[in-house]
Amino acid sequence: MYRYNDFDHGFVRERVRQFRSQVQARIDGVISEDEFKPLRLMNGLYLQLHAYMLRVAIPYGTLSSAQMRALAMISQRWDKGYGHFTTRQNIQYNWPKLRDVPDILSDLADVEMHAIQTSGNTIRNITADHFAGAARDEIADPRPYAELIRQWSTDHPEFQFLPRKFKIAVTGSSDDRAVTRAHDIGLRMARGQDGDIGFEVIVGGGLGRTPVIGEVLREFLPVQDLLPYIEAIVSVYNMLGRRDNKYKARIKITVRENGIDKIRELVEAEFILRRASFGGADQELLARIKTAFPAPDFIDAPIANFKTALAANDDFATWVETNLSPHKNPDYAIVTISLKTLGATPGDATDTQMQVMANLAEQFSHDELRVSHEQNIILPHVHKSHLAEIYARLADVQLAAANVGLASDFIACPGMDYCTLATARSIPIAQEIAARIDELKIERDVGLLKIKISGCINACGHHHLAHIGILGLDRAGVENYQITLGGDATQNAEIGKRAGPGFPADEIVSAIERLLEAYLAQRTSRTETFLETYRRIGIEPFKIALYGDGKANHAA
Amino acid sequence: MSIIVTDSGFAPAGADSHFLDIDAGHPPTDLADELNNIEAIRIEFASFADGRGFTLARQLRLMGFGGRLRARGQIMCEQYAMARRAGFDEVEISDADAVRQPQENWLARANWAAHDYQSQLRRPSS
Amino acid sequence: MSAVFKPKAVTANDLLEGDAVWLNVAGGWTRDIRKAAIIEDEAKGQSLLAAALQQEDVVVDAYLAEIRIGEDGPEPVHFREVFRTRGPSNYRHGKQEADNVPL
Numbered sequence: 001m002y003r004y005n006d007f008d009h010g011f012v013r014e015r016v017r018q019f020r021s022q023v024q025a026r027i028d029g030v031i032s033e034d035e036f037k038p039l040r041l042m043n044g045l046y047l048q049l050h051a052y053m054l055r056v057a058i059p060y061g062t063l064s065s066a067q068m069r070a071l072a073m074i075s076q077r078w079d080k081g082y083g084h085f086t087t088r089q090n091i092q093y094n095w096p097k098l099r100d101v102p103d104i105l106s107d108l109a110d111v112e113m114h115a116i117q118t119s120g121n122t123i124r125n126i127t128a129d130h131f132a133g134a135a136r137d138e139i140a141d142p143r144p145y146a147e148l149i150r151q152w153s154t155d156h157p158e159f160q161f162l163p164r165k166f167k168i169a170v171t172g173s174s175d176d177r178a179v180t181r182a183h184d185i186g187l188r189m190a191r192g193q194d195g196d197i198g199f200e201v202i203v204g205g206g207l208g209r210t211p212v213i214g215e216v217l218r219e220f221l222p223v224q225d226l227l228p229y230i231e232a233i234v235s236v237y238n239m240l241g242r243r244d245n246k247y248k249a250r251i252k253i254t255v256r257e258n259g260i261d262k263i264r265e266l267v268e269a270e271f272i273l274r275r276a277s278f279g280g281a282d283q284e285l286l287a288r289i290k291t292a293f294p295a296p297d298f299i300d301a302p303i304a305n306f307k308t309a310l311a312a313n314d315d316f317a318t319w320v321e322t323n324l325s326p327h328k329n330p331d332y333a334i335v336t337i338s339l340k341t342l343g344a345t346p347g348d349a350t351d352t353q354m355q356v357m358a359n360l361a362e363q364f365s366h367d368e369l370r371v372s373h374e375q376n377i378i379l380p381h382v383h384k385s386h387l388a389e390i391y392a393r394l395a396d397v398q399l400a401a402a403n404v405g406l407a408s409d410f411i412a413c414p415g416m417d418y419c420t421l422a423t424a425r426s427i428p429i430a431q432e433i434a435a436r437i438d439e440l441k442i443e444r445d446v447g448l449l450k451i452k453i454s455g456c457i458n459a460c461g462h463h464h465l466a467h468i469g470i471l472g473l474d475r476a477g478v479e480n481y482q483i484t485l486g487g488d489a490t491q492n493a494e495i496g497k498r499a500g501p502g503f504p505a506d507e508i509v510s511a512i513e514r515l516l517e518a519y520l521a522q523r524t525s526r527t528e529t530f531l532e533t534y535r536r537i538g539i540e541p542f543k544i545a546l547y548g549d550g551k552a553n554h555a556a
Numbered sequence: 557m558s559i560i561v562t563d564s565g566f567a568p569a570g571a572d573s574h575f576l577d578i579d580a581g582h583p584p585t586d587l588a589d590e591l592n593n594i595e596a597i598r599i600e601f602a603s604f605a606d607g608r609g610f611t612l613a614r615q616l617r618l619m620g621f622g623g624r625l626r627a628r629g630q631i632m633c634e635q636y637a638m639a640r641r642a643g644f645d646e647v648e649i650s651d652a653d654a655v656r657q658p659q660e661n662w663l664a665r666a667n668w669a670a671h672d673y674q675s676q677l678r679r680p681s682s
Numbered sequence: 683m684s685a686v687f688k689p690k691a692v693t694a695n696d697l698l699e700g701d702a703v704w705l706n707v708a709g710g711w712t713r714d715i716r717k718a719a720i721i722e723d724e725a726k727g728q729s730l731l732a733a734a735l736q737q738e739d740v741v742v743d744a745y746l747a748e749i750r751i752g753e754d755g756p757e758p759v760h761f762r763e764v765f766r767t768r769g770p771s772n773y774r775h776g777k778q779e780a781d782n783v784p785l
Contacts, residue, residue: 007671007673007676010670010671011671011673014670014671026697027697027698029738029739032738033738033742033743035632038604038605038632038634039634047695047700047742047743048700049702049762049765049766050700050701050702050765050766050769050770050775050776050777051699051700051701051776052700080773080775094770094775095775097698097699097700098697098698098699098700099698121605121607151673151676151677152673152674152677154673155671155672155673156673156674157610157614157637157638157639157640157641157642157672157674158607158610158611158614158638158642159607159610159611160607160610160635160638161604161605161606161607161610161635162607227677235611235614235615238607238608238610238611239581239608239611239612243606270615273615273618273619274618276618277618277678278677278678279678279679279680280680281676281677281678281679281680282677282678285676285677345772345773348772416761416762416765417765417770417771417772418770425771427770427771427772428771428772431772474761474762477759477760477761478761479761
C-alpha cells in the first residue's frame, strides 16, 4: 500500500491547521456562512437534514487494518458508533459536531487519511476496481495510476473551481467493476501494439438528471502521457463547461453540446501544450509509487481444511458460493463481506464490525481491505485455508450474509433519512424489499440481480445502472418510487428504461415482487439471469407484471 | 481605488504597467501572435466560484507569456495560493474586499510554494 | 382571489450541532416544533425570516416551513419536515432519542 511521505504528511497537517482556524473564525463570527461554506465543503463537511456529515476519502477504496481501526475509533469517539460506506468508496459520518471536526481530521491525518476534495466542484476521490491487485482478469494493478492521479489532482491550482464536480475511475481489468463508463473520465487499462501498458480514455459518462454512457476519447493513451492528457481534458472542460445552469454543467453536457470530435480536437491541442510542462518527475514518482504496491507475499500451504469445512458446514458452503471471487493465485480467494445483512442499513458498519474486519485483514488478508462501490468491504487476498475461520468470525458480528450479487445486495444512497437533497427515503425501501425476499425464500433461485435505489434524481444510488432501479421522488408531498429496468454497470454499460408511473411507498415492495415473479416465469432456465431474460423478451412483459394488461401505456 | 496583493502583503494600485484587460473566458490562442509584445495582462474574475481564470493564466504561461499577470475581481484569500501557482504574479481586489479580508489573511497564504503537489510532479527528472 | 395563507414556522439548522431548530415566540430557537412561533400571514413570515437569516452566529439556512396546528401546538406538514422533527428511520438517533418526541 502507498504510505505518505513527508510531503503528504506536511500537506495534510497544514490543511488541518487551516481548517481549524476557519472553523474557529466561523464560530467566533469572524466569517459568515457564505464565506465558510466553500471552505467546509473543500474539507468534506456538509450540513444535512439532522446534523453535519463528514465525508472521508478512501483513495481507490484501499484501506490498511490500521486505517479501518481508526475509522472505527472515530465513529465511536466522535460519532454514533457507525459509519456509512458510499458508492464513491468513501465513508461518511452522519453526526459530527462542528467544533469536533478539526480533531476528527487530525485523527484521520494520524493514519494518512483526509476529507479533502470529497465535495465541491473539483476532482473528487479517485475510484478504482475494488479487486485491483487480486483479480484474475487484470492486466496490471490500476492503483499506482490512481495514486498518481490522486497526487496530481490534490489541491490542483486550476481545478478547485470547475463548472461542476469531476469524477475519475480506473480499472486494470476487462471486467469493468469500477463503472468507468459512468464517470467524467473513465480509464480502462489496455495493451498497445508492442505489449506496452496504456489506457483507453472514456469521457463524459455520468448519471444524475441526464444519464449518459461515456464515449471513447482516445483509444490508447501511453502511460507516460496520463497526467498531461487528463490535465488537458479537465482544462478544456474548465474553460468550456457551462456555468449558467448547474444541471448542464457536467462534462457529459459539454461533450454533448460540442460533440466528441470537437472536444477531442481541443484536448489533443491542449495536450501538446501541457505535455511540455511535465519534465519527467511524474514518471519517477510513478515508479516509486509502483514499489508501494507489490504483489503480496503469498503463503504456500495446504487447503484441505477448506474442502473439509465446505462439506461439513452448509451455511459456510452457501456463503462461499456467493461471497468469493477468483483470485489470481488459485490457492487464494477474494472475499466480499456483505454490508447488507437482513435488517441492516446498506453500506453501514458499526465500530465493532469495523474492528473485526480490520483484525481479519491484518491476520488473513495481507493487511488490506477494500471498499466497493457496491457498498461492501473486500478482503482481497485470503488463503483458502483461512476461509472457514473468517466466516465464523464474521458470523459472530452479523457480517456473514451470503447475498453478494443477489437481490438483497442493494446499492442504496442515504436518501431522505439523512440527505438534504433527497426527495424520498431509500433505506427503508431497501430494508422492506430485503424482508420480503427473505419471507419468499426466492433469493438464491432468482440469482444474479442488481437492485439500486436513489432517493433523488442525482442518482447517488446508481439506479440507472441497475437491473431493477428505484428512484424515490416527492409527488405532491408523498413519497413515490419510479422503476427503471435493464440497466447495466459493467463494461457493457447501459442506462435502464423507465417502466412507467411510480408507486407509493406501500406498493413498491409488491411491485418488485411481481417483477421477480415475472422473471421466474419467463426465464428459459435457471442459468438465464434477470438481465438476460429482460434483454431477450423486452420491457413489455415486465410492464404487464407491474401495471396489469393494457394499463401500462396510457397511465399518466 | 483598489489594493494589489503580493507575497509581501497589500499595496495601493499604482499607474505602473499598461495592462491588457481580458475576461476569464478569453481564448488564449487569440493572443498567441502578440504575446511577446504584451507587457502585462489582467484577467477579470467575475465570481470566486468561476475558476476559468486559473486555467487561462496557466495557458498563457505555457504559451510563453513572460510578462506580468494579474488577477482582478472576486478572489478569496484562500485562492491566493491557487492564483500564484497558476502563474499570476499578483491579485487586485477592491478596497471593500480588502477590509473584509485583511492583509493578514492573504499573508497566511504567502507560503504558496510550500505543500504544492504540482511542484513535486513537474520537476525535470533527476 | 388571493390564496389562503397556510400557517408557517421559521426553521433552520443549529450552527454547532447541525440539527433542526425552530424560531420561538421569544425570538430564540427551540428544538421542539411544538414550541415554534406560529406565523399566520405573509408579511410577518418574511420579516421573521429576514431576522432569522441575520442570526448567522447561531443558525444556518433558515427558511419558512408549512405547519398545521395540532393539540400540542405546531406540527409539520411535509414528510421532510416530519423527519426533521424526529430523525432518521433506520436508527433511533436524533430528536427521537429523547422520550418526549413521539415516533
